[in-house]
Structures are given as C-alpha cells and as structure tokens.
Amino acid sequence: MPVLKIDELQKLVTRALQASGATPSAAAAAARIVVAADAQGLASHGVSRIGQYSAFLRNGRSNPAAVPVITRSKGGACLVDAMCGMAYEACALAVATAATRAREFGVACVGVTNSNHFGAAALHLEPLAQAGLVGLAFSNSPAAMPAWGGKTPLFGTNPVAAVFPRRNQPALSIDLALSETARGKIMIAAKEGKPIPLGWAVDKDGQPTTDANAALAGSMLPAGGVKGAMLALTVELLACALTGAAFGYEADTFFVDEGNKPRLGHLFIAIDPDALAGQDAYFARTEALIEMMLQDPGVRLPGDRRRLSHDKAMRDGIQIPDALHQQLVTLASG
Amino acid sequence: MPVLKIDELQKLVTRALQASGATPSAAAAAARIVVAADAQGLASHGVSRIGQYSAFLRNGRSNPAAVPVITRSKGGACLVDAMCGMAYEACALAVATAATRAREFGVACVGVTNSNHFGAAALHLEPLAQAGLVGLAFSNSPAAMPAWGGKTPLFGTNPVAAVFPRRNQPALSIDLALSETARGKIMIAAKEGKPIPLGWAVDKDGQPTTDANAALAGSMLPAGGVKGAMLALTVELLACALTGAAFGYEADTFFVDEGNKPRLGHLFIAIDPDALAGQDAYFARTEALIEMMLQDPGVRLPGDRRRLSHDKAMRDGIQIPDALHQQLVTLASG
Numbered sequence: 263m264p265v266l267k268i269d270e271l272q273k274l275v276t277r278a279l280q281a282s283g284a285t286p287s288a289a290a291a292a293a294r295i296v297v298a299a300d301a302q303g304l305a306s307h308g309v310s311r312i313g314q315y316s317a318f319l320r321n322g323r324s325n326p327a328a329v330p331v332i333t334r335s336k337g338g339a340c341l342v343d344a345m346c347g348m349a350y351e352a353c354a355l356a357v358a359t360a361a362t363r364a365r366e367f368g369v370a371c372v373g374v375t376n377s378n379h380f381g382a383a384a385l386h387l388e389p390l391a392q393a394g395l396v397g398l399a400f401s402n403s404p405a406a407m408p409a410w411g412g413k414t415p416l417f418g419t420n421p422v423a424a425v426f427p428r429r430n431q432p433a434l435s436i437d438l439a440l441s442e443t444a445r446g447k448i449m450i451a452a453k454e455g456k457p458i459p460l461g462w463a464v465d466k467d468g469q470p471t472t473d474a475n476a477a478l479a480g481s482m483l484p485a486g487g488v489k490g491a492m493l494a495l496t497v498e499l500l501a502c503a504l505t506g507a508a509f510g511y512e513a514d515t516f517f518v519d520e521g522n523k524p525r526l527g528h529l530f531i532a533i534d535p536d537a538l539a540g541q542d543a544y545f546a547r548t549e550a551l552i553e554m555m556l557q558d559p560g561v562r563l564p565g566d567r568r569r570l571s572h573d574k575a576m577r578d579g580i581q582i583p584d585a586l587h588q589q590l591v592t593l594a595s596g
Numbered sequence: 597m598p599v600l601k602i603d604e605l606q607k608l609v610t611r612a613l614q615a616s617g618a619t620p621s622a623a624a625a626a627a628r629i630v631v632a633a634d635a636q637g638l639a640s641h642g643v644s645r646i647g648q649y650s651a652f653l654r655n656g657r658s659n660p661a662a663v664p665v666i667t668r669s670k671g672g673a674c675l676v677d678a679m680c681g682m683a684y685e686a687c688a689l690a691v692a693t694a695a696t697r698a699r700e701f702g703v704a705c706v707g708v709t710n711s712n713h714f715g716a717a718a719l720h721l722e723p724l725a726q727a728g729l730v731g732l733a734f735s736n737s738p739a740a741m742p743a744w745g746g747k748t749p750l751f752g753t754n755p756v757a758a759v760f761p762r763r764n765q766p767a768l769s770i771d772l773a774l775s776e777t778a779r780g781k782i783m784i785a786a787k788e789g790k791p792i793p794l795g796w797a798v799d800k801d802g803q804p805t806t807d808a809n810a811a812l813a814g815s816m817l818p819a820g821g822v823k824g825a826m827l828a829l830t831v832e833l834l835a836c837a838l839t840g841a842a843f844g845y846e847a848d849t850f851f852v853d854e855g856n857k858p859r860l861g862h863l864f865i866a867i868d869p870d871a872l873a874g875q876d877a878y879f880a881r882t883e884a885l886i887e888m889m890l891q892d893p894g895v896r897l898p899g900d901r902r903r904l905s906h907d908k909a910m911r912d913g914i915q916i917p918d919a920l921h922q923q924l925v926t927l928a929s930g
Contacts, residue, residue: 506877
C-alpha cells in the first residue's frame with residue numbers, strides 16, 4: 263500500500279477536489295479535515311470519501327462554486343450559509359467566527375445552513391481547543407433512525423462532539439453518533455451473511471431484527487433507546503430549526519452518489535472558561551477529574567487513541583489502499 | 597389521600613422550607629419547581645424531596661442564609677454562586693439572566709456553582725421557552741457511574757434537558773438522565789428480591805450483574821454504553837469545570853441525609869432563534885419536523901405526558917400521600 267506524508271496527501275486531495283470543480287479554498291479546507299481523519303485512524307471519514315465528494319461536485323449535490331458567507335450576526339450568534347457547497351470551508355468559517363465571538367462575548371453559537379456531509383465532528387472543533395475554548399458541535403445527517411415509537415426514519419445518526427482544552431496537554435476530544443452502531447457494521451454483516459445483535463436496528467415494519475438485510479431496509483436504532491432518540495431529536499432541532507437547514511428526512515442518502523442537495527445543518531457552541539469560573543479554575547478542575555479517572559487502569563481518555571494515531575501519521579505517513587490511491591491520482595489528473 | 601390545589605401546596609412547601617431556616621425567596625423558588633414536578637407527574641422530584649431539603653437546611657448540607665449572586669459576567673456569559681444554598685433560587689436567577697443576555701447577545705451561557713440537588717431539569721428551562729428561546733440545561737449529581745472502562749463511580753447520572761418553543765403551542769420539552777435506568781428502580785428490585793436486567797448496573801468489582809443488591813453496592817451504567825459514558829463526562833466538565841463546582845465523586849450521596857455540602861454545578865445555554873435563521877424560519881422548521889413525527893401514530897411528543905398531567909393538576913389539584921402531607925404540615929408548623 264502506498265504511504266503518503268500528511269502534506270502530500272492533502273495536496274493530492276486538494277487537486278482531486280479542484281479537478282472536480284471545487285474552489286481552491288473549499289478544496290483545501292476539505293483536504294485538511296479528511297486527511298486529519300485518516301491521520302487519526304478514522305478512515306470511514308477520511309479520503310475514502312473523496313470519490314463521493316467528487317461525484318457530488320459533478321452531479322450537483324454540492325455546489326462547486328460555493329463561497330460560504332455569514333448571513334446573520336448578532337453578538338455571540340451567527341449564521342453561516344454554506345451555499346450548498348461541501349461542509350468543510352463553511353465549518354471552518356463558523357468555528358473561526360465562534361472563537362472570535364466567544365472571546366468577545368464569553369460564549370458564541372454559530373450555525374451552518376445549506377451544508378453537506380459533516381465529516382468527523384470533533385475535527386472541526388480543534389481550533390477552539392487550540393484557542394483555549396470549550397467547544398460543542400452538533401450536526402444532522404440523512405434520515406437513518408425513527409422518532410421514538412415510530413417506524414419511518416426521520417433523524418440522522420446525528421453526531422455530537424465536544425472538546426475541552428487542557429493546560430499543556432492535548433485537549434479531551436469526545437465524538438459520537440447517536441445511533442447504537444454504525445451503518446457500516448450492518449453492511450458488513452449483510453455482506454458476510456451474518457446476523458446482527460438485537461438492538462442495532464428494526465425492519466421496515468419497525469420490528470426488532472437480527473437480519474442484517476432487513477435492517478438495511480429498515481431503520482437504525484438510537485444508542486440508549488428512548489434517551490438516544492430524544493437526543494437525536496434535540497440535535498435535529500439545534501442543527502436545523504435554528505439554522506433553517508433540511509431535516510434528516512429531507513436529505514437523500516449518502517450511500518449512493520445520486521440525490522438532492524442535502525442542505526444539512528450544523529451548530530457550533532464555543533464557551534470561554536475565562537468568562538465563567540476563570541481559566542485557572544477551569545484547568546485545575548479539569549485536571550482533578552482526569553487524575554481521578556486515570557486512577558482506574560481500565561480508563562482511557564477520549565481522543566487518546568486518535569491522537570496516538572495522529573502522532574504516528576506525522577512520523578510515518580498515512581497508508582492508503584492501492585485502489586483508493588489510484589482513484590485520487592486519477593481524479594487529481596482531471 | 598389529600599388533594600391540594602397547586603397554590604395551596606406551594607404555600608405549604610414554602611412554609612415548610614422557611615420553618616427549616618430557608619429565606620423566603622429561596623423557599624418560594626424551591627416550592628415553585630418541586631410542586632411543578634408533582635403537577636407534571638414527576639413525584640420523584642416533587643414534594644417528596646422536601647423532608648430531605650429540610651434536613652439539609654438544618655444539618656448544614658444546605659446554607660439556609662444563602663443569597664445567590666452573579667459573581668462573574670462578560671457579554672453572554674455569567675457565573676452564579678448559589679452560596680451552598682438550595683439550587684432553585686440560583687437556577688431561577690441563572691435562567692432569568694440567560695434570557696436577558698440571549699436577547700441582547702443572541703446566545704447566553706450561565707453557570708451555577710456551589711449548588712445542590714437540581715430537581716427536574718426541564719422545569720428550570722420553562723421561562724426560556726416562554727420567552728421564545730431555545731434552552732439547554734446540564735447538571736452533575738453525586739457519583740453513580742464509572743468512567744468508561746472504570747470500576748469506581750465518578751460521574752453523576754447527569755441530567756440533560758432541552759426546550760424548544762413552538763408558535764401558539766406548548767414547547768417541546770426533553771429531559772433525561774444519562775444512566776440506563778433510575779436508581780430507584782434498582783432499589784425497588786432489591787426490596788422485592790427480584791433480579792435486574794443486564795446492562796443496568798455493575799457490581800463493586802465492575803462486573804455486570806443482575807443482582808439488585810450487588811448493583812446498589814456497585815455502580816449504575818450509562819445509557820447507550822460508551823456513548824452515555826462520554827456524554828456523562830461531557831456534562832461533568834460543562835457543569836463543573838466551567839463553573840468551579842464539585843464533581844460527582846466529591847459530592848456525598850443524596851440517599852441519606854448526612855453528608856457534605858454537595859457544591860454541585862449546573863450550566864444553562866439559551867439561544868435566540870431570531871439571531872440565527874430568524875424566528876419565523878425557526879417556527880416553520882420546527883412545525884415541519886413535528887408534523888412528520890406525528891404522521892406515525894406511535895410517536896408522542898416529548899413533554900406531552902407531563903403537560904397533560906399538569907393540565908389535570910391545574911383542574912383537579914395534586915394528590916399527596918397521607919404520610920407525606922402530614923410530614924409537610926408538621927415541618928410547616930415549625
């Protein structure tokens with residue numbers, strides 16, 4: 263398998279997206295985050311997505327000419343319109359704006375509307391942690407889960423992420439989707455003809471199933487039952503009602519290239535610890551909790567595995583499967 | 597069982613708390629919320645708690661003379677010090693401040709430190725919904741759940757609540773704790789000598805158990821496994837690291853009267869839809885999602901059952917068990 267340095271892979275991805283029509287800044291913003299996902303070991307949100315992003319730029323699901331703009335602004339609150347382009351440049355603008363506003367107003371809330379595939383949620387928040395800010399991210403995604411008690415998929419798997427900066431240490435980084443499992447795992451079980459555990463999914467009639475194919479025709483289930491369903495509803499409303507974006511049931515699936523402009527929504531919240539208990543108190547309290555957590559040898563800090571993977575990628579580069587590398591090279595050569 | 601009108605019960609509870617030493621305003625703020633909990637059918641967070649609150653005011657776990665104050669303030673961010681009193685007056689101050697700041701700055705984030713038992717989380721948020729604001733609430737509570745992979749309880753069951761106002765309709769009201777189940781259910785199983793389902797709790801060695809007594813000696817488990825554990829960690833840090841409050845493992849249990857001042861933390865976030873996509877867009881999007889949800893006959897809106905219970909209590913009053921009523925009367929007569 264080819265091994266590429268991080269900056270080499272970023273350049274290749276940038277060229278692939280530009281050759282598919284994206285603006286230079288949109289291509290570079292996407293390349294930064296998807297390559298960072300691979301560096302952190304999150305291949306499902308890494309350059310494996312570029313083929314589809316390229317298809318979207320060509321078939322109209324992404325607007326290649328999109329230039330994200332701030333359309334509303336008041337104090338700590340802003341709305342960014344991604345103009346139906348890829349999500350990444352709009353998210354970078356939203357997060358940079360959130361950092362500035364949180365420094366000025368103590369807290370910021372920046373929404374993104376008319377957006378697209380969100381990628382790995384916690385990666386968007388890294389600039390907040392680097393600025394010493396606590397960050398939260400919410401996004402919806404194409405419908406995968408029913409409302410509690412329902413049969414029809416309405417909500418996305420709806421990622422939630424949080425970063426908590428530490429003094430002289432890498433930030434705590436929390437990143438999860440609100441479904442019990444990833445759809446990819448069900449697809450693998452279907453391919454291998456294996457059953458899935460009860461609780462992962464329901465069939466098209468809303469009945470619990472262990473049949474992976476019936477699950478793919480039905481709905482994913484939320485993590486934690488009714489609680490996950492209520493959190494997924496909360497995320498839909500935060501990410502879409504506040505921003506005017508499309509709900510999960512209005513966005514066509516990302517499992518095929520064809521479909522509508524997803525017009526998904528995201529919401530970022532940034533909080534300056536210095537405006538509440540103060541930076542010193544915040545850092546001291548955070549370290550106290552981490553020290554207690556690590557007294558138990560079974561506990562690992564969230565984000566640690568991703569950070570170790572990133573450090574290795576910085577040293578050794580990123581391995582890319584042959585076929586994927588060839589696809590990127592072909593796309594990049596236009 | 598005696599049946600009391602809402603305002604009668606509020607007066608009785610106010611008198612009981614004042615007779616236990618609370619200031620008039622702290623007693624009235626607590627009475628408003630705990631009686632509202634009973635009205636909404638949430639007896640576990642209702643006037644059944646007053647005996648313990650009274651004990652706390654007398655034994656020093658609550659400071660009866662506490663007057664909550666805003667100790668830090670910057671733009672949309674504030675910190676309220678509950679001065680180790682009961683939580684309710686401090687939460688009312690925090691939420692009123694959040695409403696004012698969110699109107700001015702688009703978003704507000706108000707923390708509460710040195711606080712106490714939080715009560716029913718969503719009830720604190722009602723003034724935000726009435727002001728047309730989206731509200732989020734987070735609180736920690738005495739340690740009940742281990743960090744993921746750990747054996748020792750560190751985090752509380754950590755309630756999360758959200759309110760989403762609607763145009764000319766009661767707000768959506770979401771309220772959940774991040775544990776798989778309520779400790780009360782395990783206590784009932786222990787009392788009845790019945791087993792509990794796997795996944796509710798672990799024993800003191802961190803091993804999954806169906807033995808209710810072993811569970812009570814061990815830890816509750818988070819809803820949704822590792823995802824709930826990560827959300828519980830997020831809530832601890834939002835509610836305590838940002839506010840300087842005590843973590844779950846530093847607060848003595850509420851299952852007995854004796855113990856330390858819990859010094860718990862809460863965090864409220866208020867967002868003005870008008871500062872993002874605008875109030876009209878927000879209301880239209882929210883109604884679109886609700887309409888889709890209600891197309892499925894199995895779906896009930898969050899908060900509906902509590903609201904129906906409240907409407908019934910407004911008409912018919914609130915039934916209070918004899919012994920509890922007698923306890924309140926005795927406390928109130930000083």
